[in-house]
Amino acid sequence: MVPEFISFTEKFCTGCTQCVRACPTKAIRVHNNKAVFLEELCIGCGECIRVCQEGAVSSSVAPIEPFLKNKLNAAIVSPVLYAQFPGFTPADVLTGLKQMGFDHAIDLSYYIEMFQYAADEVVAENQKKHHYPWPLISPICPVVIRLMVLNYPNLLNHILPLKRPVTLLGGELRKKLSEEHGVAEEDVVLHHITPCHSKVVPDCSGLMNELGFVDQAVGINRIYPELLACMEQLKEKELNLFPNEHFSFVPSTRGPLWGMSGGEIAGMRTDGVIAVSGLKETRAYLEKIEMGLFGEIQYIEFRACAEGCLGGPLTAIDRYMAKSTVQKFIKMFGIGRRLPREKIRQLYDKGWFLSELEPAALIDIYDSTKNALTIDEMKQIEKLITRIHGNDCAACGAPDCRTFAEDVVRGEASLTDCFKMR
Amino acid sequence: MSSLKKCFNIRSRDFIHAGEASITVQQLLKQMRIDSALIRRIAVCGYEGEMNVVMHGGDGRFCIEINTERIVLDISDEGAGIPDIARAMEKGYSTASDAHREMGFGAGMGLPNMEKNADEMFIESVPGCGTKVRMIFFNRST
Structure with missing residues (x-):
């Protein structure tokens, strides 16, 4: 069986064992010169996609469907998308998406800021009540969460019990869009444009019910050429200073920064924070936490991809080029803070941010007692x-x-x- | 009774590789699906023990013996030894050097932490010759 995160074309496979060696959970073997996947060990990290030179392993993200005229198409934009276009601003990208045919292009900056505020609150509360063991672990990277479930189940109670920004946004988006435009809820099509190929599988770790409301995940690399062409067209027409409309929030630098390793913690007030990226480093840190280290650290941002989501398997340009674009945004706009704290505090007190599922309940997604x-x-x-x-x-x-x-x-x-x- | 025994060498002052024996043991125990809370206790003890050898001991040895009833962790070294074991077991008592403290060690919690996490612990030490620590964990899950 091939894990749902990837698509495997057996006839291209030469049995070279590159993917076998790259797999962090040892979920691939080569038998009779063909790769065989042990689905029950796959955490969807995409390392096999990166190393396969024959094109036998690819992402299972579907190509974007043609837009249907009678539907309302909205793009939920991963901030990593902005970093793919040096020389353009985030607003250009959102405008370009509309030019491409999306009725709405929705930026996540506000939700990112809210998440960061809520994360600070949990840390501050935990300093008084010690409800969770230190260090708290970011719930953002789905691959890291699955890695922990599979190999470090001891540490699941370290995971911050908050919904991720996309989940926060998605909760009410479909309803709002349908009211705003007078269309039925089922006629609103939500496309999540993402660098992360592991987002294609619904509800895979239970923590993030993202695909419960997003209709389709779209890889950045799939829309890149068309979007770039649209943006260049617009640039010629000098139409790139569009005012924002409903839902098309003006992006702040928190968005693009979020995609970079260290971007999540950069927007937090807490001081005892570290950012770790790359699977090898992530494993090394998780092992050390298991041995009782880092008790003095409050929060660790883990990203399975080196350099963070900018290094995701579905990005279009090199991670270091993308990083340079983000750094340029920061120089231009600063990090900033835009949301009224009291309001977020009210939402926080109401439990709006809390994830419905305790991370420790995830342990059953991999049956780990089977093969002792x-x-x-x-x-x-x-x-x-x-x-x-x-x-x-x-x-x-x-x-x-x-x-x-x-x-x-x-x-x-x-x-x-x-x-x-x- | 059948048991699995594995030993590792620990090198004095080798901070780069300190903790590797504990990580390998962690992985072995996970393959055997030992209860994860127990693995964590063993990992904490193993790491603290290894660090003690790296900081205070001479070269040392890290041995683990696993059978269905219990897991025994023996950590021994040929270092300076502990003149007053009762004192060394006190929380916060430390003989770490300033250099160790700069690296974030030397809080005086090593041995107390090991005692807390092990089901049984025995220390033998001869000043000038070395120290032997034995920690026993009862494997209740199997």
């Missing part, structure tokens, strides 16, 4: 590793000798798959 190894099996594995005495060449189709030995002991691979054992 006994002590005798562990000893067999150790013995096999000594016998193989290999160097993790992956020629057997497993990512390393230890995993291969485990597969053999479980009866899922044959010892003769290892060329040293033939």
Whole structure:
């Protein structure tokens, strides 16, 4: 079975084992020169998509459907989109989306600011009540959440129990748009334009009910060429200073900054914060938290992609180029604060930000008690590793000798798959 | 009774690799689906023990023995030894150097933390020869 996050074209696969080695949860093997996916271990990080040079592994994000005339099409814009166009402002991008045919292009900056405020509140409250263990962990990156469920279930109670900005926005958007335009709710089509290919699967970690209300996730790379053409057209017409309309909030720099590693915490007041990006680093930090370290840190922003969402698998331009664009925005506009704190405080007190699901309840999405190894099996594995005495060449189709030995002991691979054992 | 034993070397003053034995053990225990709260207690003890050796001990050894009833963690070193064990067990008592404190260590919580997280703990130490710490965890889940 192929995990729902990716689409696999078997005829292109050469069995090169690049993806096998790249997979952080060891969820891929090569059998008979073709990749085989262990769906139950996939966290949707997209590393296999990045490394596959044959084009056999790609994102399962669907191409954008042609707009239907009788529907109201709204784009919910991941702020990472703005960073893809050096030389244009966020407002240009929103205008360009409308030129492309979207009836609305909705910016997330306000919701990002609200989330950051709420996160500060949880930290401040926790300093008094100690309801959650330190450090609190950002709920934003879905891949990190799934990684924690699979490998660090101990730490789930560290996750900040807040809804993510898109979820906050989405709660009422469809209703508002349908009222505003006098169309039926089912005629409002919400497209989430995103750099993250793991957003395509509805409700995958239970924490983020995003696809419950978003109709379609659209990869940034899918719309990039068309959007760029529209924006260039507009630039020629010098129409790029559109006033904002309903829902098309004027973007603030918090948006673009959000996509960068460290952008989430940059907008928070809390001081004891760190930002960690990249899967390898994320794992190292989670391991250390498990060993009792970082108790003096209040909040950690984890992003599975190096450099944050700017490095997402569905982006159109290089992450460092995108980062440079964001840095330019910050120089131009500053970070700023635009929302009245008392109002957000009222919403916070009403529980508007709270996620319905306690993170600890996520533990059941991966069935982790199924495959426990006994002590005798562990000893067999150790013995096999000594016998193989290999160097993790992956020629057997497993990512390393230890995993291969485990597969053999479980009866899922044959010892003769290892060329040293033939 | 069948048991799995694994040992690792710990090098004195090797702050870069400190904690690696505990991480490897963590991964082994996860493969065996040992109760995750227990894994965390073992990880905390392992890490604190490793750091003690790296900071105060000479070279040392980190051994774990796992069977269905219990998990035994033995950490031994050939370092300076502890002259007054009762004192060393007090919260906040530390002999860490200024350099260690600058790195964020030396809060005097290492041994107390280990004692708190282990089900049973024994220390033997001979000043000038070294220290042996044995921690026992009862594996109630299997």
